[in-house]
Amino acid sequence: MEKTLLALSRIPLFHGLSREELLRFHAIGQEKSFARGEWIFSDGDEGEGFFVILEGGVKIFKLSPAGKEQILHLFGPGDSFGEVAVFEGGSFPANAQTLQKTRVVFFPRTAFRALLRRHPDLALKLLADLSRKLREFTLQIESLALKEIPSRLASYLLYLAREQAGNGKEVTLGISKGELARLLGTIPETLSRIFGRLSGQGLIRVTGRRIALLDPVGLEALAREGKAP
Amino acid sequence: MEKTLLALSRIPLFHGLSREELLRFHAIGQEKSFARGEWIFSDGDEGEGFFVILEGGVKIFKLSPAGKEQILHLFGPGDSFGEVAVFEGGSFPANAQTLQKTRVVFFPRTAFRALLRRHPDLALKLLADLSRKLREFTLQIESLALKEIPSRLASYLLYLAREQAGNGKEVTLGISKGELARLLGTIPETLSRIFGRLSGQGLIRVTGRRIALLDPVGLEALAREGKAP
DNA sequence: CGAATCCTTGAGTTCCCTCAAGAGAAGTGG
DNA sequence: CCACTTCTCTTGAGGGAACTCAAGGATTCG
Numbered sequence: 266m267e268k269t270l271l272a273l274s275r276i277p278l279f280h281g282l283s284r285e286e287l288l289r290f291h292a293i294g295q296e297k298s299f300a301r302g303e304w305i306f307s308d309g310d311e312g313e314g315f316f317v318i319l320e321g322g323v324k325i326f327k328l329s330p331a332g333k334e335q336i337l338h339l340f341g342p343g344d345s346f347g348e349v350a351v352f353e354g355g356s357f358p359a360n361a362q363t364l365q366k367t368r369v370v371f372f373p374r375t376a377f378r379a380l381l382r383r384h385p386d387l388a389l390k391l392l393a394d395l396s397r398k399l400r401e402f403t404l405q406i407e408s409l410a411l412k413e414i415p416s417r418l419a420s421y422l423l424y425l426a427r428e429q430a431g432n433g434k435e436v437t438l439g440i441s442k443g444e445l446a447r448l449l450g451t452i453p454e455t456l457s458r459i460f461g462r463l464s465g466q467g468l469i470r471v472t473g474r475r476i477a478l479l480d481p482v483g484l485e486a487l488a489r490e491g492k493a494p
Numbered sequence: 495m496e497k498t499l500l501a502l503s504r505i506p507l508f509h510g511l512s513r514e515e516l517l518r519f520h521a522i523g524q525e526k527s528f529a530r531g532e533w534i535f536s537d538g539d540e541g542e543g544f545f546v547i548l549e550g551g552v553k554i555f556k557l558s559p560a561g562k563e564q565i566l567h568l569f570g571p572g573d574s575f576g577e578v579a580v581f582e583g584g585s586f587p588a589n590a591q592t593l594q595k596t597r598v599v600f601f602p603r604t605a606f607r608a609l610l611r612r613h614p615d616l617a618l619k620l621l622a623d624l625s626r627k628l629r630e631f632t633l634q635i636e637s638l639a640l641k642e643i644p645s646r647l648a649s650y651l652l653y654l655a656r657e658q659a660g661n662g663k664e665v666t667l668g669i670s671k672g673e674l675a676r677l678l679g680t681i682p683e684t685l686s687r688i689f690g691r692l693s694g695q696g697l698i699r700v701t702g703r704r705i706a707l708l709d710p711v712g713l714e715a716l717a718r719e720g721k722a723p
Numbered sequence: 724c725g726a727a728t729c730c731t732t733g734a735g736t737t738c739c740c741t742c743a744a745g746a747g748a749a750g751t752g753g
Numbered sequence: 754c755c756a757c758t759t760c761t762c763t764t765g766a767g768g769g770a771a772c773t774c775a776a777g778g779a780t781t782c783g
Contacts, residue, residue, distance in 0.1 A: 333639075378618065381618070394582075398628055400578055403588050406564060406631065411558035491559045494558075
């Protein structure tokens, strides 16, 4: 349908493609819709292709056998996920679940790879895309291994402030505090205590999902703190 | 020199290239040598290109301001590293240091990208390469966030057993126990205690850098253990 | 307005780290 | 080959950050 074609043209991955090229990708893409909280795929599933988000939000996460969750990525419109299974190994390396009502385009592995061979520019864009994800993972590993939780939270708040530039030093969490805990590698109880502690120190003020960054300099210092050797 | 050309042909990334194609990559590659413990690049450095290891070993790692180290990758002959800076962002996302005397080939960013456009097969190989690294990172994040240290160690020992297949359930650490601690996200003291505990439980026997896996089934169970929700 | 979810707060525990010191292994030079 | 330094590893005692368990408040939503 035409609607999807227009949507595809707005996806960064496909920027710069001619209308004709776009049509080829449109021809192999399949639009799919998911309700809030639906599973798109599970860790270890055979990956028959990858996804590009048109609308909504998706979390990519790992689960421990006992059910503890670690969020790896939060993705929104224009982001792609599941590429790993297309280019290597064949199985998805984590779980994917929607955070809201979500529309995606699914690109089947074989058809996409065949098309990719004839579009070196797109291959370079995908290389950049995977590289960005690798870079984000290095930051997440650094966060998990080398920072304490208050420092991880400060880093995340400053990251949000950069994303939501111009909000006058106030950021809005796009996710619940429970999800945020699972993104930062902790649990809601601990996160709640740390919100309280940082508020007590005058670094932030918490009003529901809105966080006022009262002392950006102090937060920067906290974000930079790391564990001892 | 001819020697490097032969070495290039043995690198998985360049498998399947014709002699002529190989010569083009050989033409832009620069061989470099490093002594043991030398820094190849630092976190945040401008990345003018990437590296392929001919001989030796390299660790990629992050440092906290206080000097705590987290190893992200250990690479050996045939492995490449530093690609992230070639395709996105321009700076290296972590530090790289040799573990032994090491020879590498350096491919300058611009020349490599230009060449890559004309070799879609190589682009697909690089996509597979980056995808494998993304998959490994998901495992490492899972390990750091969802497993306790004994479980991380068991996972690593079983991973080594798979790599060093056929050694009759005995593996050899390719790195010092100190490095292993920094790979698993802990410190030598803790690792030493856990080696002791697992030995006491009859799961392993430690003789210097050689570890006998006395109870693979028990180790599998330990490796699968995860933190509670 | 009640149910369900999300969040907060408290008390107790645990895993792992810090600090400190000694034992062992490995490489160096006489 | 042996004393030497140097690096690596082990062991002990103590402390702290974060987790578990439990229950009460606050939102949200039908």
